[in-house]
Amino acid sequence: MRKLPTQDRAQRTIETIFQATAQIVESDGEGALTTNKVAKKAGFSIGTLYQYFPSKEAILLAMINRERRRVLDGLQALMKRAVQEHRDAEAVVRELVHTLVESFGSGPKHKRAMIRLAWRMDHHENITQALREAAERNAFALSQLNDPALRAPTPAMMFVATRAVMGAIRSASLEDSPLLGTPEFEDELVRMVLGVIRV
Structure with missing residues (x-):
């Protein structure tokens, strides 16, 4: 992770990213997973996602x-x-x-x-x-x-x-x-x- 979540809001952001990632893998398969799809499904900008994770591998x-x-x-x-x-x-x-x-x-x-x-x-x-x-x-x-x-x-x-x-x-x-x-x-x-x- 690029930065460690210290506040409740940051923890919720991480949790939402994790849930979105799992949902994409479970419904569409590993090959469909991209950081853009995760950000979109989580309801965040790609910039927000990149504040915490540099890649989909880092999320996983x-x-x-x-x-x-x-x-x-x-x-x-x-x-x-x-x-x-x-x-x-x-x-x-x-x-x-x-x-x-x-x-x-x-x-x-x-x-x-x-x-x-x-x-x-x-x-x-x-x-x-x-x-x-x-x-x-x-x-x-x-x-x-x-x-x-x-x-x-x-x-x-x-x-x-x-x-x-x-x-x-x-x-x-x-x-x-x-x-x-x-x-x-x-x-x-x-x-x-x-x-x-x-x-």
């Missing part, structure tokens, strides 16, 4: 970063609650997997084009950093569950579990697989994770 990457941060924060809250409530590990894994599939794979049908675009555009370093952060947080939370059926988390275990889940979701999203959003897909991911983390 800002949207991707914001969504990733939102999901990671939500997962952290989920894990914190699970530890406080002494929840069963399988139920926790199932909720984590469901959240990840909904956020980065399926979601409503109209949202899938935006998700696929995000997977194609996102920078490898950003994805890697997010996976590292998630693995560290989840390892800590799993160790706090005090479930004797779970192995003590190791870096190798968490690397395999996070990359396997996110790799499967990414592939299903990019392939627009009919498995996305089905209980069978999530069940297999849950079985895979439990196979890695259980004794």
Whole structure:
């Protein structure tokens, strides 16, 4: 972003730009996306849009970063609650997997084009950093569950579990697989994770 929004009005402008961008991608496809179309749909001049974003790629990457941060924060809250409530590990894994599939794979049908675009555009370093952060947080939370059926988390275990889940979701999203959003897909991911983390 060219400038960071500090006032409520600027925040609303950014939000409107993001909504307009998503609507164009979802209704007309990635190829139809231009900064001029975004500005027009958002109801702003192109100059206003350029105050914040130098290109359509910059808009998309800002949207991707914001969504990733939102999901990671939500997962952290989920894990914190699970530890406080002494929840069963399988139920926790199932909720984590469901959240990840909904956020980065399926979601409503109209949202899938935006998700696929995000997977194609996102920078490898950003994805890697997010996976590292998630693995560290989840390892800590799993160790706090005090479930004797779970192995003590190791870096190798968490690397395999996070990359396997996110790799499967990414592939299903990019392939627009009919498995996305089905209980069978999530069940297999849950079985895979439990196979890695259980004794």
